[in-house]
Amino acid sequence: MWIRNLAVFVGDEAFGWSVAELEEALDNHRCQPCGSQTQRTDGFVPPLKGQDPMAYEVDGFIYCMHQETARLLPGPVIKEVLDEKVELIQQEEGRKVGRKEKAELKEQITFELMPRAFTRSRRTGVLIDTRRRRILVDSASAPRAEEVVASLRKALGTLPVTYPAPKAAPYTSFSNWLRKPSLLPEGYTLGDRCELKGTKDEGAAVRFTAVDLGQEEILAHLDTGMVAVRVNLAWQDAMELDVNDKLEIKRIRPLDQLKENIDALEADDAVAELQAQMTLQGTVLRDALDSLYEYFEIGAQ
Template identity: 40%
Template sequence: MWFRNARVFRFTKPFEITAEALEEKLQEDAFKPCGPQETSRQGWVSPMGKHSDLLVHSAGGYHLIALRKEEKLLPASVIKELVDEKAEMIEAEQHRKVRRKEKDELKEEVTLEMLPRAFSKNRRCYAYLAPADGVLIVDAGSSKQAEDLASTLRKSLGSLPVRPPAVEQAPAFTFTGWLNESIDLPASIELGTECELKDTSEDGGVVRCKGLDLQGDEIRSHLDAGMQVTKLSVTWDDNLSFVLDEELGIRRLKFGDTLQEKLDDVDADDAAARFDAAFSLMTLELARLIPGLLEALGGEDRSAIVEEG
């Protein structure tokens, strides 16, 4: 149970929920497969798959959940071909032209005919709530996918006061400062060998670099030309490596050997125990990373957050 990405949402006011209360809320929106005439459906499933029927897996005050989305695959080219065939048959039999409105009706008819036989694509998106830490972490490669899960969770709970965290200075400004050495690189961060640079002009281009010394002459020439760093790969505390972007999205997250060795000490034959151990190790590590990373990026802007009191 290692997340491959981490999209962070900050609770804007104190938020508390028990595993039992969360389970009850999610059960009302548990996943049900698509009906014969439905193109998509989503709902909550057990994050432990076949190893548990519960929709919430909790450990150490962290609540893991999973959203499943089913989509029927109907290739547009196949639908168009069948619509064209039907239109040609009508034109040949009735000696008249099939207009656009009628073609749209034929398309709807063909789609309904094909849906019961269409293949399904299923996708799961995992997340965990950390009320004590004041964050929701979503394993999503894009901000849209993360927002979709947060929005669905908000509907299930009735309220979810979260937003992406804000920092005191633009992440791209900090990234650029680290590479041109105008801002000290924190001791906990080691630069990787990948970055993305953008020209700040209206029609500016993008340069993607891989396998380079990020503080070398080649990168420096782009920075001297006014480009800004919008993504870069880093290693955190010798234990986590990832690509960080200007939206504070963490992608291609890899956990170090130390955590893997701890997991290897768990009974390999007990899948549920290994799952629980991996989740606990991951959440503890991310609980260290998130505040440390926000501090390294200039400090978190908490002006819109209601503190306890």
């Protein structure tokens, strides 16, 4: 387990279920195979293939796995078969195929091809921090993360969590950090990339990569009215990450200190290894989010 991107959902109250109750709920909402005419199914699967548990717990963290299975029936394939049928009808019957008939043919073709379509599964890890009332979804896509949380909510019956709501606009703070790094949340230092956008011209944007974020060119852009909407940060020499103006965490990468701890893991089996990884990365993420959320006055720690 290594979380690379992070969408965080925060609850106002302690989660009112035990690990056993969560496991039972996930087991009752397993991802089922696609039927011959089913385009998509979703639900939960064991995090470790070949193992039965639907969730694993250690040090206040619970890890589970969401899965979406979909049949791959590309639109161009349907269109190609449809065009062939339309052309055949026009040649054999000497008439034009109307819009309504085309729609009916398309529906028939889809029905015939669906059982022969390949299926593809997409798995998304979910790390639940019960001590901080946070749901951490390993996804770079906000819509995908919302789908996973909606599925978890459906399984549990209720799950009152929302995106973190900062007291002030993050882009204002990001811009201030670039001007004065001492304003950064405790434990953070500037990295080497950022993205700026104009506040007047919506199309104006500039990205800097592998540079000193305090350089004059960046500060000059800020002075013209641009704001920072994404910034790269390092957390206590343990990991680096990008945070955007929605407080989504992207491109999480371990730094030397954490790499050494990861390389030192010598678990006896897959379960022990997963739990060690949960503790290792989960604790670092918990502390990093604590500092970031305290800065933006998000929830009680």
